Amino acid sequence: MEFIARMVDQDMPANQGEDLTASSDGSDMTGLAIRKLSLFSYRNYTHLRMEAEGLKQDSNIVVITGHNGAGKTNILEAISMLTPGRGLRSCKTRDLDQVNAFGPWAVSCSLDSQYGPVELGTGRDPEGERRIVRINGATAKGQSALSEYISAVWLTPQMDRLFLDSSGARRRFLDRLIYGFDAAHAGRLSAYEKAMRERAKLLKQGVKDDIWLKALESQMVERGIAVAAARRDMTERLDIACARSDGPFPGAKVTVSGSVEDDLARLPAVEVEDKFAAALRAGRQQDADNGGAGHGPHRSDLDVMHLEKNMPAHLCSTGEQKALLIAIVLAHAKLQAAERGVPPLLLLDEVAAHLDQKKRSALFETIESLGSQTWLTGTEPNVFDELKGKAQFFHVENGKVKKQAA
Ligand SMILES: Nc1ncnc2c1ncn2[C@@H]1O[C@H](COP(=O)(O)OP(=O)(O)OP(=O)(O)O)[C@@H](O)[C@H]1O
């Protein structure tokens, strides 16, 4: 805790404590950009400060190259930890500590946000698994407070299997897309999951206290319906944004399916509430036997179709699935820029290397014009030749980062 306080305080901007509802220098600051990034005891980094290399004001693209195992993904993951959730590897907090390190991990950044410069910091509480969040030096109540300032969407090599994996990974992907539109979504989701875990624990212990169970179920209903409604809203707008192919990237049909989402499409909200509450009540015995809960938005799924081929995403080729994912992420970023004025940070791990020339050029063109920063990684520098003069290049080796000539 003290460690994070120190690392956030030392870089505090001059406007600390001032009204952050307007850009501090009066400029039209629309995009998100990390100006300084610090990692402490984070995986293979004992101490990294990327500001020493000077992240420039005018460049929106950061390219990190390096050999396998150099630490490229770790940097992107560290940035992802500055948003709510478990980051781009979905890891336990303790696993991020550097092996044999002297203390818990911490990450901080100076961010140009829509409200002007802001200092964000996060790290593991030395006492346990909890993650501490600090915003402009003050401890925030929870991780969801970060969504007020920062949003990030990522693509990693593991996500090449997103359409083949379990529905949990697709739900996490969809929820992350919502964070940039609805800062309260992360908080509602974690409140829903907390109530569900507490109910499951009581049921497992054989507790039959109806008032206690009902209170937890009504929290699940209230939060769960809000979560499902946000997912429906997001997919409806994404579906329109993805309907046409974007250059070499395919058009996609995007929907969400789940008992609560489906009911919201055809019933008034009060009826959906009653139905969900009744299903939870009726399912208590079954949930006591099986754990979790048999009903609710924690079981929903994101369904994607390749429009031109009229093919469900999981039946598309590996390259087609990747192109679909990129199409959704780019459409989402443009949508967020148009509706919220601020697109998310994009963290694209090993994405460029696996694209053909046409798709790679189209991707670079889009991220150049997006307005928020994009972080790209790759083992081969020549993949990024087109970005020479347009991006900042860093090379990683043995946990050290060196700035390269642009
Ligand atoms: N908790 C940890 N403590 C110390 N080192 C770690 C920890 N977790 C992972 N590492 C190491 O960090 C190194 C860099 O990992 P990272 O995934 O960032 O590499 P990369 O540059 O993305 O490689 P690739 O090109 O293979 O994807 C690896 O050697 C890994 O073993």
Ligand SMILES: [Mg+2]
């Ligand atoms: Mg990697």
